[in-house]
Amino acid sequence: MTDGKxxxxxxxDMRKLLxxxxxxxxxxxxxFVVPVFAVVAALVLGALIMLATGVDLPTIGKSFVxxxxxxAGSLNAVSETLTAAIPLVLAGLGLGLGFRAGxxxxxxxxxxxxxxxxxxxxxxxxxxxxxxxLMLFGLLAGALVGAAYASIAGxxxxxxxxxxxxxxxxxxxxxxxxxxxxxRQPYIQREGRSDPVSKSVxxxxxxxxxxxxxxxxxxxxxxxxxxLLAVAFVWWLLFRSKIGFAFRASGANPDAARYAxxxxxxxxxxxxxTAGALAGLAGAAQVQGVLGRASPGFSAQMGFDAIxxxxxxxxxxxxxxxxGILFGGLEAGGRQMQVDAGVSIDLxxxxxxxxxxxxxxxxxxxxxxxxxxxxxTKGGKS
Amino acid sequence: MSAVTTDTSAEKVASAKARQxxxxxxxxxxxxxxxxxxxxVAAGEVATFKLSRPRDTWVAPDLVVxxxxxxxxxxxxxxLGVRQFLRGGGRWTSLSLGIGIALVVxxxxxxxxxxxxxxxxxxxxxxxxxxxxxxxxxxxxxxxxRVAVVNIAIEGMLLAGAFTGALMGxxxxxxxxxxxxxxxxxxxxxxxxxxxxxxxxxxxxxGVVINLFVLGLxxxxxxxxxxxxxxxxxxxxxxxxxxxxLGDIPVIGPMLxxxxxxxxxxxxxxxxxxxxxxxxxxxLRARAVGEHPRAADTLGVDVYFTRYLHVTMAGMxxxxxxxxxxxxxxxxxDENMTGGRGFIGxxxxxxxxxxxxxxxxxxxxxxxxxxxxQKLALLNTPIPSEFLAMAPYIAxxxxxxxxxxxxxPPAADGKPYVKE
Numbered sequence: 062m063t064d065g066k067x068x069x070x071x072x073x074d075m076r077k078l079l080x081x082x083x084x085x086x087x088x089x090x091x092x093f094v095v096p097v098f099a100v101v102a103a104l105v106l107g108a109l110i111m112l113a114t115g116v117d118l119p120t121i122g123k124s125f126v127x128x129x130x131x132x133a134g135s136l137n138a139v140s141e142t143l144t145a146a147i148p149l150v151l152a153g154l155g156l157g158l159g160f161r162a163g164x165x166x167x168x169x170x171x172x173x174x175x176x177x178x179x180x181x182x183x184x185x186x187x188x189x190x191x192x193x194x195l196m197l198f199g200l201l202a203g204a205l206v207g208a209a210y211a212s213i214a215g216x217x218x219x220x221x222x223x224x225x226x227x228x229x230x231x232x233x234x235x236x237x238x239x240x241x242x243x244x245r246q247p248y249i250q251r252e253g254r255s256d257p258v259s260k261s262v263x264x265x266x267x268x269x270x271x272x273x274x275x276x277x278x279x280x281x282x283x284x285x286x287x288x289l290l291a292v293a294f295v296w297w298l299l300f301r302s303k304i305g306f307a308f309r310a311s312g313a314n315p316d317a318a319r320y321a322x323x324x325x326x327x328x329x330x331x332x333x334x335t336a337g338a339l340a341g342l343a344g345a346a347q348v349q350g351v352l353g354r355a356s357p358g359f360s361a362q363m364g365f366d367a368i369x370x371x372x373x374x375x376x377x378x379x380x381x382x383x384x385g386i387l388f389g390g391l392e393a394g395g396r397q398m399q400v401d402a403g404v405s406i407d408l409x410x411x412x413x414x415x416x417x418x419x420x421x422x423x424x425x426x427x428x429x430x431x432x433x434x435x436x437x438t439k440g441g442k443s
Numbered sequence: 444m445s446a447v448t449t450d451t452s453a454e455k456v457a458s459a460k461a462r463q464x465x466x467x468x469x470x471x472x473x474x475x476x477x478x479x480x481x482x483x484v485a486a487g488e489v490a491t492f493k494l495s496r497p498r499d500t501w502v503a504p505d506l507v508v509x510x511x512x513x514x515x516x517x518x519x520x521x522x523l524g525v526r527q528f529l530r531g532g533g534r535w536t537s538l539s540l541g542i543g544i545a546l547v548v549x550x551x552x553x554x555x556x557x558x559x560x561x562x563x564x565x566x567x568x569x570x571x572x573x574x575x576x577x578x579x580x581x582x583x584x585x586x587x588x589r590v591a592v593v594n595i596a597i598e599g600m601l602l603a604g605a606f607t608g609a610l611m612g613x614x615x616x617x618x619x620x621x622x623x624x625x626x627x628x629x630x631x632x633x634x635x636x637x638x639x640x641x642x643x644x645x646x647x648x649x650g651v652v653i654n655l656f657v658l659g660l661x662x663x664x665x666x667x668x669x670x671x672x673x674x675x676x677x678x679x680x681x682x683x684x685x686x687x688x689l690g691d692i693p694v695i696g697p698m699l700x701x702x703x704x705x706x707x708x709x710x711x712x713x714x715x716x717x718x719x720x721x722x723x724x725x726x727l728r729a730r731a732v733g734e735h736p737r738a739a740d741t742l743g744v745d746v747y748f749t750r751y752l753h754v755t756m757a758g759m760x761x762x763x764x765x766x767x768x769x770x771x772x773x774x775x776x777d778e779n780m781t782g783g784r785g786f787i788g789x790x791x792x793x794x795x796x797x798x799x800x801x802x803x804x805x806x807x808x809x810x811x812x813x814x815x816x817q818k819l820a821l822l823n824t825p826i827p828s829e830f831l832a833m834a835p836y837i838a839x840x841x842x843x844x845x846x847x848x849x850x851x852p853p854a855a856d857g858k859p860y861v862k863e
Binding site: 071110114115116130165167186217220223224226228230232233234235238239241242269346368369372404405407408409411412413414415417418421422425426 | 465595638641642643644645647648649651655656658659660662663664665666668682782783786789790793827829830832833835837839840843844
């Protein structure tokens with residue numbers, strides 16, 4: 062063994078260490094370049110799908126203009142984007158937290174539905190409570206019910222090993238039926254209605270509108286502060302608290318975490334309950350801020366969009382915030398697109414799915430866009 | 444569980460088993476009380492189960508069950524429960540629970556039908572029909588998980604098959620639609636394989652993404668194209684075809700030999716898959732890839748190719764199952780019409796212990812719960828229909844929670860393989 066070869070090794074090691082310490086090009090690519098390429102690629106493919114379904118070129122151009130205008134083109138558009146982002150970010154934070162703990166929770170949809178329903182029931186049960194108290198208790202009711210519902214899957218996983226993907230999907234399907242049942246109960250159903258619609262959230266339980274002094278049509282509500290608070294809280298929980306460390310350790314290597322003395326069952330239940338609380342909060346914020354009542358399927362697939370969001374945001378609270386604003390913009394822009402260009406809003410779902418494909422498979426993005434990326438070193442990260 | 448077996452861990456296992464047996468005993472005793480008090484049939488009332496229709500070639504007499512059946516069932520349940528509780532049944536635990544649940548279902552049927560009559564044959568026939576997509580979904584799961592690819596995308600593949608069946612069935616006729624549905628299902632299988640094998644994407648994320656994509660695409664086309672072009676979403680369906688002679692046997696005939704192409708197809712596919720996986724060279728190789736890909740690779744099996752092949756086959760099976768929703772029943776596609784059947788198929792696969800026949804049996808149980816729910820709505824039971832509709836989902840959770848400890852997935856399940 063010669064000295065020269067040894068030195069070369071040391072050099073190599075040093076370079077690797079430095080690369081890990083600094084916010085390097087690799088991180089930049091992962092956090093910015095890949096998402097941007099993913100969004101662009103998804104939009105291009107979306108255009109191709111429109112072409113394939115017989116939409117002509119001018120209409121495609123018009124729909125992209127409408128998409129941009131509807132998401133960021135005016136104060137109303139920005140307000141709509143943020144309003145749509147609020148429940149998505151809240152639920153996405155919960156899912157991201159679950160991913161960090163190694164739990165693939167598909168159940169946000171059901172937790173969100175039941176949380177929102179609980180908030181509605183609580184607020185119309187105590188209409189005499191004054192404004193901030195009723196509103197806060199409504200949110201709390203939503204969070205608690207969401208947490209309890211998610212805990213079912215957590216406890217089953219911790220005690221029997223039931224895979225959370227299947228149990229949360231089943232809990233979703235159960236929650237749809239349960240909601241249909243609840244909305245037909247005389248206590249909950251609105252008087253004089255034969256369709257399943259709940260009573261309304263009273264004035265004191267609503268999240269106040271923030272911009273209605275400018276224009277009564279602006280729907281942005283105080284939930285936006287709740288969203289920012291939740292981002293900060295989840296960041297603190299994950300990266301500064303002891304239980305958050307246990308979440309991340311169990312997610313990264315469950316065996317190592319167990320040997321280090323962390324109680325895996327407890328971590329699973331706690332992570333599921335926190336995720337469920339955030340999803341329940343998302344439902345409560347949606348009914349108390351926007352909808353004002355519960356009806357079948359009021360969650361409008363938000364719980365599933367939130368999965369995409371958490372993946373897009375790399376399960377990082379700040380990433381989820383930006384991803385949520387992007388998805389909120391797609392949602393608001395999609396509505397504009399449907400009105401202006403007559404292209405179905407379901408296209409947005411396809412674009413979202415494509416974005417995640419490209420985000421979750423960086424190798425695929427690199428294969429499609431070979432430029433813009435550093436050449437991969439052999440055995441480098443995938 | 445670690446492989447290390449010390450005295451303490453052996454004791455732990457034994458005590459866990461004893462506890463499980465006690466819990467089972469408790470559940471059985473609880474069920475016996477439920478049957479005794481909640482499913483109580485007034486003395487003298489009888490439940491009439493019709494076994495054949497009046498115009499059948501061979502008419503079987505009606506099955507008349509006296510209400511006392513429920514009292515006997517409660518006593519049997521109590522006996523099983525107490526025995527389990529005291530003796531800690533060991534390997535009898537699952538069997539007792541199985542018998543117990545079967546008794547409760549029978550008692551429930553008698554209670555719901557008391558004083559009325561109910562077509563048992565009709566329900567069994569519906570069971571078979573409703574089990575088809577679940578069984579095919581489960582079979583797709585078996586094929587891909589046997590080569591260690593977790594397939595959450597079955598739901599999306601079913602949906603893609605249903606959509607293609609409706610669209611292509613309207614353009615090319617039933618058979619053309621069926622072939623295209625199978626091909627499109629296979630295409631999504633191949634996409635899943637490409638994402639997880641070549642691009643090493645997380646398997647669950649890949650599955651979820653395919654589900655989202657298919658849901659988005661089919662919903663988009665439904666509202667964008669089908670809404671204005673009804674003729675594109677109006678396929679002719681495959682009608683039931685009665686096997687001569689066999690189809691006339693009471694009960695079994697209508698259930699097994701007077702069905703449409705999809706029921707026969709599902710049964711044949713399950714048989715073929717069982718033979719292929721457990722009695723041929725190819726099947727042995729596939730299972731080796733699922734259990735220990737490195738060893739299989741060393742012995743010259745192409746791991747990547749095997750995974751591509753089997754996940755694509757799984758997609759084709761799921762595409763066939765998806766076509767059932769449109770070509771096998773209504774001929775028209777609706778948004779998200781699979782309604783979670785793919786996931787129930789996945790549960791059926793786990794329940795069936797990663798075996799095609801097991802998956803079929805589990806699918807029949809789910810189909811039974813599903814058709815029971817449908818028929819009971821006609822009997823005017825005091826239970827709200829929403830709760831009956833929940834029953835299959837709750838059953839799935841119980842199955843997944845109760846059996847996962849005993850069923851063992853392929854050893855390499857869910858893990859990507861990187862060739863050295």
